[in-house]
Amino acid sequence: MTDADNRKAIYEVNKLQKRLRSKVGKAIADYNMIEQGDVVMAAISGGKDSFAMLDVLLSLQKSAPIDFKVIAVNLDQKQPGFPEHVLPEYFESLDIPYYIIDKDTYSVVKQKVPEGKTTCGLCSRLRRGTLYSFAEEIGATKIALGHHMDDIVETLFLNMFFGAKMKAMPPKLRADDGRNTVIRPLSYCREEDLVKFAEVREYPIIPCNLCGSQENLQRQNIKAMLNEWDKTSPGRVENIFKSIKNVSPSQLADNNLFDFVNLPIDRSAPRDEYDFSKEVVSSTNIDDSLIIDVSNV
Template sequence: MSLQPQDAQLDAKKRTRFNKLQKKLRRETGRAIADFNMIGEGDKVMVCLSGGKDSYTMLEILRNLQHSAPVNFELVAVNLDQKQPGFPEHVLPEYLEREGVAYHILEKDTYSIVKEKVPEGKTTCGLCSRLRRGSLYGFAEEIGATKIALGHHRDDIIETLFLNMFYGGKMKAMPPKLRSDDNRNIVIRPLAYCREKDIIEFSAFKDFPIIPCNLCGSQENLQRQVIKDMLNRWDREQPGRIENIFAAIQNIAPSQLADTRLFDFETLEEGQQRGGDQAHRLDVINLFG
C-alpha cells in the first residue's frame, strides 16, 4: 500500500531529523576522540555494551566513524552477563550477529555478590559498578584490547561532579580519558560531549533492543536521580546552563579555588609560586581523575 501524501511528508521529516541527529552525535563524538586522543592507529577498542541506550548509541556511532576516521581501528563489543534473574541472554547476541559486530559475552555472577553484601533498601550501584569494572578490565587484557570504551555522556559527567560536591566534599567528575587504577588499561568515554536527550532520541529512532537493569533500575531515591532531576529543571528553566557547567569543567583556574595542593598559596608573598594556573594544568587533571 502506498503512503498517503501526509504520511510521506511525516516520514521525510523523521528522516531529516534522524540525519541531523546522527550527524550531530558523530561530530561531537569525533571531536571528543580528537581532543583527548582517545583512539589511535591500530587500536583494538573494547566497547562495553550493557544493553542500554548509551552503550548501543556509542557502538553505533563508533562503527559509523570507522568508515571515515583518519586511523584504522578495530571494535569488539563485550557484554558482562551479571546473572541477574530474568536477564534475556539472547537479545544482545542476536542483535550483534544481525549487525555483523564481533563480540564476547563474559559471564560473572556479580548479582549474587551485590545482593549478599548490600543491605536491603541500600543503593547497589557503587558495588555493582566496581565489580563490573574489575571483570571488564581483566577481560580487556585477555583479548588484547588497547582501549576500553564506556558509554558515559556529558550529563553523566556533570551529574558526577555535583554528586561528589554535594555528597562527597570533592570537586571531581568523570574524565573523558583515564588510566585505570591498576595502570593496565586506558579507559575512554567517546560520548563525553553528547547530551543524554540527543541519545534518547537517537535510540528511539534506531529502536535498539533495550535491556533494563533489574538490579538497580527500581531504586527510586538514588542520589544520582536527585541530581538528574535538579539538572533537568535547570535545563528547562535556564537553557544553556548545562553547557556552561560543562565548559567550566574544561576551564579551571586553581589560583581562584582553595586547594593548597594545586596552587602554592604559602609562598605567594615571596613571588616563589610555581607559575600560577598554567603550571598546574597537569595537577588539575587529577582533580577530575
Template sequence: MSVSDSGQIQSAKAAPSPEQAKKAKTQFNKLQKRLRREVGKAIADYNMIEAGDRVMVCLSGGKDSYAMLEILMGLQKSAPIDFELVAVNMDQKQPGFPEHVLPQYLDQLGIEYYIINRDTYSVVKEKIPEGATTCGLCSRLRRGTLYTFAEDIKATKIALGHHRDDIVETMFLNMFYGSRLSAMPPKLLSDDGRNIVIRPMAYCREKDLVRFADCKGFPIIPCNLCGSQENLQRQNIKMMLQDWERQQPGRVEHIFTSMQNIKLSQMADTSLFDFKNLQIDRSSERKAYEFADDQTVDGKPARDAVKMVNIVNL
C-alpha cells in the first residue's frame, strides 16, 4: 500500500511471480517474431526496400510508428542487404505537444533523426470549421511537407506506419463516402513520380501492435488535433469492422486478402476492363458437361430451332 499526495491510500501493484514473468516473456517473443515475420514478408512481396536504400521512417509519436521503427531496426541488423534508416517527425505545433519526448527517445536509440517544425495546426484550424473533420487537410499538409523533406535528405523510400486494419478501414471509407474502390497500397509511387511510399506493416494486425507497444512501453503522444474528434467517419468504419470481427473472427483478414485477389472482369470499371467488346467464341470443341446425362428439356422450340436440332442429330 502507498499514500498519494492527496492523502488517499493506493494499492501497490503486485510484482509478477517468476512463472508469470516467464510466460509473459515467452508471449512477447512470439509476438515480436510474428510482427517481424509479417513485416519481412510485406517488404519481400512488394520489394519495398532494396540494397542501398535510404528509408525515411516517419514518426508521429503513436504506437504504430514506434513499432515500425523498432521492427525495421531489428530487421536491418539481419537483412541480407544494406540500407539506411532515418527517423523523421513533423512537429505541427499543436498546443501542448510535448516537443522533448521524441528527441529524447531517438537520442537513446542513437539513430539519425530530424524534427521538422511547421505550424500546420494553425492552418487547419483557420480553414476547417469547428467540429468538422480535420484529417483530410491535415494529412495533405503533412504529406506535402514530408515528400519535400525526403528529397532534401536524399531518402529513396518513405515508410509510413499504417497497418492492415488501417488499409481495410480506408477501403470502406472510400467506398461509403467517396464512391470509389481504393485503399492504401503497401507500396505507392507519388503522383509526381518523385517519391515512393512504403507501408512495411501492411500485414500486421492493430491488436498485435497495441500489445507490442504496451510491452515496449513506448512514450505515446496522442493526436489532439484530429484523433480525439468524435463521430469521425473513420471511427464509424472502425466500429463497424470491430463489430464484424466479434461476430466472425478473421473477417478483416479475409477482406484484406480479397484486396490482393481482384478479378477485374467481375467488377464494373469500364476503364480497367473492356466490357463493351466482349465476344463469344465457340470455335473450339465444347467440353463435356459431367451432369448432361441426367438432364431433360421440356418446351416448344421455334421452327428454326427444331430444324437446327434435326440437322445436328443427322
C-alpha cells in the first residue's frame, strides 16, 4: 500500500467513525436516551453490533456534557464451544467494569423448541428476562442493546407480514412492568457501516451457534429484500425508518389510535380553501393513460 493509499484509508476510517458517532449522538439526543448520572448497562453478545455500540458509547462518554457510567455485561448462555475467555479479556483490555452472567438458557431452548423450529423467540425472551433482573441488581438505570436501523425495519416487516401488526422496535422502550428502560443507541445506523467498522476495529467476533446456524429464517428473507432495495432503490430503507417516526393515525385504520366512529362535521369552522390558481401542471408529469374524459359525465 502506498502512502497515498494509506492516507486515504485512514481518512475513510475517520469519516466512518465520525458518522457513527454523529448518528448515535443524535439518536441519544432525540430520545433522551442517556441522562445525567445514568448507569448504562451495555449488553454485549459478542457480535459486531454490540461491540460497535460499546465502542461508540465509550467514545461519547469522554466528550459528553453529562456524566454517565457504562458497564459491559455479557450473558453466557452456555452454548457448546462458546469461548468464555474472549469477552473478559476484551473488556479488561478496555479497562472498563464488566460482568459475565452464567445462565444455561441454551439447554432450556433446545429442550422446549422442537427440532427444526425457530429458536429466536424463546431465546430472546429468556435473555431479556435475565438482563432485566441483572440490571436491577447492579443499579443500572438504562439497558443498551445493539439493534440498528436494519433490525428495526426488518422487525416492522416481520410483524406486518406474519403478525398482522404495524409494530417495530422503538429506539427507547420502557419495559411492560415499568422497572427497566431499554435504549437502542444504534437506531440511526445502517448495518453496512457497522460491518465496515467491525472489520477496521478487528473486534473478537463470537458467532451465535444457536440461531446463527438456522437456515431460511423469515428474518433472513426480509434482510435479503432490504439488501435488494439498497441496490435498486437507495434511500428506501431510510425512508421506511423515517415513516415510523412520522405516523398519521387518521390516515390509518386503528380505532384505538383514532376515533373513526365519531367524526362529526363542523361547518361553523373556517372553510379550508385551496387556491387552484397556484397549481402548475406540466404535461411531462402526466400519464396519458390516467386522463379521463369527463365531458359526458
